[in-house]
Amino acid sequence: MTRERRREHYQWNMDIFGVSKVRAETELIQAVVLLFERLGIKSSDVGIRVSSRKVLQAVLQMYAIPENLFTQVCVIVDKLGKITREEMEKELVSLGVSIKAVNGIIEVLSLKSLSKLEEVLGSEGEAVSELKKLFSLAESYGYADWICFDASVVCGLAYYTGIVFEAFDRQGKLRAICGGGRYDRLLSTFGSDDIPACGFGFGDAVIVELLKEKALLPDLSHKVDDIVFPLDEVLDGTASSIASSLRKKGRSVDLVEDKRLKWLLPPLPITKRYVLGLFISLKHITANVVDRKTGRVAVSASSVEKALKDGMDCGRACNVKAAAAVGEVLAVQLKVDGLHREPIYANPSKEIEKKGFKNESKVWAIFNALRFHGVNLQLDSGERDPPR
Structure with a gap:
């Protein structure tokens, strides 16, 4: 996989149906040129090679090469410039094409001038007349400096039937940027009636590389108001x-x-990282310090722990004593973990409201124990300090 080839890519396709004249091709080429111009690309950066499948057809007819070989010959001559002349001659001869015909094909496909092509094929054939019409209309559209005739452009896809074109970078560093042409007999291969048609495919891979080289790649970051x-x-x-x-x-x-x-939304800044939460029932008291950054309990102490449970006396008064003991154990564990100097936030009013006012003394017992043992307990704004 090279920088110009990807396993997946986006592609812009444009097609025109029902128009048999060259006007359709000129419209397609203008669409390509307009895109280049809007991207900041100039005709000195990119050109569009234009030819016609009918050029090759006319040459094969000149040398009486059977029509059933046309598609195979197209595939081979599409390699012009990618393989050596000797390799191309060998592949064409293996199809049964004579050396004289091979030389004639390569000679015509090496032409870069429409007038030279007219000298070889004459001016009466469809290939030359359609190409001359296209170049004339290009002058009217104002993009003649973008296009050039190149007989070697045949496009390897078998369904093309007329004018073909491909955009290229003039420095020759990249693969074809886009390509297309006329395909008047494509629909019948899918069981439908043939309709005059032409179109192109424009992938994102090569144009992105070109825009990077020219420092023209726009900022396409997704912005939502x-x-x-x-x-x-x-x-x-x-x-x-x-x-x-x-x-x-x-x-x-x-x-x-x-x-x-x-x-959808960016994470909110955590202004109160460590928060104290209490769980008080008739038989048990638990105090947890939650780390809001991780969402986990950082430190915990509970009256159900054996060391605490065994040290508690029974009776009504032991509940407050148990709460104080839980606070003391929590303070020790915070010191062990190095968190006792970190702000530990608590909201007494909410804790008392949730646990019931009969448990107010237990809540304050835990808070007092934490403060007494040096924990940096921070009560929410507006709360009074725990009683001493």
């Missing part, structure tokens, strides 16, 4: 209306169905 999403199906119409209104004002809008906004 607004994100609109309905929180319920009944709001689909409203969301669509809002998105449409914003787009009409020139804004870039993504209308999405997924309500999980993690993939």
